[in-house]
Amino acid sequence: MRESxxxxxxxxxxxxxxxxxxxxxxxxxLIVVTSFGQRxxxxxxxxxxxxxxxxxxxxxxxxxxxxxxxxFDSLYLRIxxxxxGLALATTLLTIVLGYPLAYYVARAPARRxxxxxFLILIPLWTNFVIRVYAWxxxxxxxxLLYTPQAVxxxxxxxxxxxxxxxxxxxxxxxDPSLYEAAADLGANSxxxxxxxTLPLSLPGVVAGTLLVFVPVMGTFVVSDxxxxxxxxxxxxxxxxxxxxxxxxxxxxxxxVILMGMTLxxxxxxxxxxxxxxxxxxx
Amino acid sequence: MAAIAVExxxxxxxxxxxxxxxxxxxxxxxxxxxxxxxxxxSLLGPSGCGKTTSLRMIAGFELPTSGEVFIHxxxxxxxxxxxxxxxxxxQSYALFPHLTIFDNVAFGLQMKGVSQLEIKPRVQExxxxxxxxxxxxxxxxxxxxxxxxxxxxxxxxxxRPEVLLLDEPLGALDLKLRKEMQLELKTxxxxxxxxxxxxxxxxxxxxxxxxxxxxxxxxxxLQVGDSSGxxxxxNCRFVADFIGDTNFITGKVHSRHGDTVSVELTSxxxxxxxxxxxxxxxxxxxxxxxxxxxxxxxGTRLPNWFEGRVTNIVYIGTDTHxxxxxxxxxxxxxxxxxxxPGYSRPLANEGDSVWVGFAVESARVLVE
Ligand SMILES: Nc1ncnc2c1ncn2[C@@H]1O[C@H](COP(=O)(O)OP(=O)(O)OP(=O)(O)O)[C@@H](O)[C@H]1O
Ligand SMILES: [Mg+2]
Numbered sequence: 001m002r003e004s005x006x007x008x009x010x011x012x013x014x015x016x017x018x019x020x021x022x023x024x025x026x027x028x029x030l031i032v033v034t035s036f037g038q039r040x041x042x043x044x045x046x047x048x049x050x051x052x053x054x055x056x057x058x059x060x061x062x063x064x065x066x067x068x069x070x071x072f073d074s075l076y077l078r079i080x081x082x083x084x085g086l087a088l089a090t091t092l093l094t095i096v097l098g099y100p101l102a103y104y105v106a107r108a109p110a111r112r113x114x115x116x117x118f119l120i121l122i123p124l125w126t127n128f129v130i131r132v133y134a135w136x137x138x139x140x141x142x143x144l145l146y147t148p149q150a151v152x153x154x155x156x157x158x159x160x161x162x163x164x165x166x167x168x169x170x171x172x173x174x175d176p177s178l179y180e181a182a183a184d185l186g187a188n189s190x191x192x193x194x195x196x197t198l199p200l201s202l203p204g205v206v207a208g209t210l211l212v213f214v215p216v217m218g219t220f221v222v223s224d225x226x227x228x229x230x231x232x233x234x235x236x237x238x239x240x241x242x243x244x245x246x247x248x249x250x251x252x253x254x255x256v257i258l259m260g261m262t263l264x265x266x267x268x269x270x271x272x273x274x275x276x277x278x279x280x281x282x
Numbered sequence: 283m284a285a286i287a288v289e290x291x292x293x294x295x296x297x298x299x300x301x302x303x304x305x306x307x308x309x310x311x312x313x314x315x316x317x318x319x320x321x322x323x324s325l326l327g328p329s330g331c332g333k334t335t336s337l338r339m340i341a342g343f344e345l346p347t348s349g350e351v352f353i354h355x356x357x358x359x360x361x362x363x364x365x366x367x368x369x370x371x372x373q374s375y376a377l378f379p380h381l382t383i384f385d386n387v388a389f390g391l392q393m394k395g396v397s398q399l400e401i402k403p404r405v406q407e408x409x410x411x412x413x414x415x416x417x418x419x420x421x422x423x424x425x426x427x428x429x430x431x432x433x434x435x436x437x438x439x440x441x442r443p444e445v446l447l448l449d450e451p452l453g454a455l456d457l458k459l460r461k462e463m464q465l466e467l468k469t470x471x472x473x474x475x476x477x478x479x480x481x482x483x484x485x486x487x488x489x490x491x492x493x494x495x496x497x498x499x500x501x502x503x504l505q506v507g508d509s510s511g512x513x514x515x516x517n518c519r520f521v522a523d524f525i526g527d528t529n530f531i532t533g534k535v536h537s538r539h540g541d542t543v544s545v546e547l548t549s550x551x552x553x554x555x556x557x558x559x560x561x562x563x564x565x566x567x568x569x570x571x572x573x574x575x576x577x578x579x580x581g582t583r584l585p586n587w588f589e590g591r592v593t594n595i596v597y598i599g600t601d602t603h604x605x606x607x608x609x610x611x612x613x614x615x616x617x618x619x620x621x622x623p624g625y626s627r628p629l630a631n632e633g634d635s636v637w638v639g640f641a642v643e644s645a646r647v648l649v650e
Binding site: 175177178180181182183184185186187188191195196199200 | 364441
């Protein structure tokens with residue numbers, strides 16, 4: 001009985017496992033392997049074990065103009081820092097701007113609530129690239145097009161629904177009688193918010209952060225369209241290496257670094273806050 | 283005369299009618315009520331009668347549409363809940379899930395700015411009072427329903443409120459635990475001497491715990507009195523019916539001598555019953571008699587005794603219940619105690635013709 005059940009479970013999990021292996025694990029291995037390879041003059045990948053792509057990413061050069069043996073170029077490091085900075089800024093802004101809205105929707109009467117959620121979701125029906133193009137005209141009117149601020153605006157606009165929805169979910173789950181209990185025990189609205197609402201909605205903020213930070217780290221469309229060429233992110237770098245420079249080995253190395261950095265930030269973050277579930281009951 | 287802890291003066295609370303737009307219905311309808319200091323006072327009534335709404339107006343979660351709530355003589359007006367000298371034990375407990383039991387209980391003291399030094403012993407004292415010492419570090423989800431209930435109680439009592447409001451605090455517990463907690467609550471209330479306002483729809487619970495009970499129905503306050511007063515002298519049919527078991531016999535007022543009223547039943551026979559209300563001759567009334575105050579004999583001709591036929595007998599150990607059909611087709615229930623020595627055999631068999639009656643003092647005349 002028990003055995004057949006576990007066999008059944010394995011069978012049921014098989015399609016998903018195959019999917020994960022075929023479309024996630026295998027490409028991941030390929031990228032890591034490629035990142036250690038070298039590109040021959042024709043643009044083909046030679047599979048070796050060379051760290052030269054990583055050395056290049058770190059900015060250490062051997063063919064320096066002034067005759068020195070090694071010199072340092074911070075180009076790629078600046079791109080990496082810019083990507084992390086943008087991701088952090090976007091996450092922070094979506095929290096700050098999205099929280100009041102999520103709170104408002106969660107406390108609205110049930111019928112209005114659905115309407116408001118609907119309004120938040122409507123923009124997602126239109127293709128993302130088209131909506132970013134719409135921003136070109138708006139930003140140009142404010143003389144902001146092709147600036148870092150333009151990219152930030154575009155990012156926040158793009159990702160704020162993914163922050164609002166999980167925050168709304170955890171705010172909406174808070175039993176209203178808890179607000180009354182807090183008031184009953186002498187807490188005014190501000191203290192109720194700080195002692196009850198905020199801690200109980202933290203799981204939503206954490207989940208939203210994971211949903212926003214990770215994709216922003218790898219994005220390249222918004223920066224491409226709204227930032228111009230001078231605002232390059234890791235995503236743009238990778239895209240350029242694969243499509244324009246035709247150097248998949250360097251592109252792969254950049255991808256590995258991107259994944260590594262995202263992973264590190266997320267590990268630090270989830271160590272502190274968990275994954276956005278059951279934070280309340282540790 | 284004890285000081286008055288809480289007073290409702292002509293309080294009305296209207297809510298928008300959910301079906302009909304723009305119309306309002308009164309969940310609490312012109313209620314006047316005085317609750318004494320140190321009293322265990324129960325608000326009793328069926329579901330939806332406005333008990334919770336009344337309590338919430340005392341706590342300040344709802345504001346009266348008209349009328350005024352006084353706490354220790356002070357008009358509450360629009361005073362927010364966090365400034366009222368009352369605390370509430372919620373039906374759902376409403377414990378903060380993210381805080382430990384200690385922090386839950388300490389919440390009110392922290393809000394009042396009590397020093398950390400004083401908070402610890404007071405929290406421990408409160409937890410000891412509800413017999414939960416040593417649970418400080420747990421989270422509410424790690425406690426059973428009964429334990430959570432005690433924490434909710436401790437969280438309110440630790441603030442030493444002037445009045446404690448309890449909204450069906452035992453509603454979620456099983457019967458055995460509920461009985462235990464009833465006794466505990468009552469003992470606790472005597473110990474701390476705080477005024478308890480206790481909402482329940484369980485008449486037995488109200489009768490066993492309360493110093494005084496207010497019976498409500500459809501937003502109206504029907505009767506206020508102590509347990510025996512409410513049970514023995516209900517002032518209307520609803521109260522007599524809601525609290526305990528009652529036989530209702532309908533008839534018309536025939537004549538009156540002092541507080542004794544003669545009522546002519548539809549079958550033409552007369553009953554005598556007590557009333558302190560003004561009545562008119564010929565007025566339609568109901569005579570209410572508790573089944574345990576009715577008796578069965580094999581033959582007698584005293585007033586208030588009628589011949590009837592036994593239609594059903596139920597033996598339940600301590601008592602035997604008889605259903606008897608009186609002339610005029612009125613069905614009454616009679617409860618006889620099985621307190622004779624030895625085996626109690628029924629006083630009659632099904633289908634037997636018997637005499638059923640009651641003392642004049644046991645029957646009350648009720649106007650609808
Ligand atoms: N916020 C509200 N809006 C509209 N109607 C309400 C509101 N609160 C209560 N009511 C209505 O007022 C009436 C009285 O409600 P209340 O909660 O006081 O009843 P209750 O006596 O506590 O009943 P129960 O024993 O079921 O808890 C009910 O008809 C209820 O539907
Ligand atoms: Mg209620």
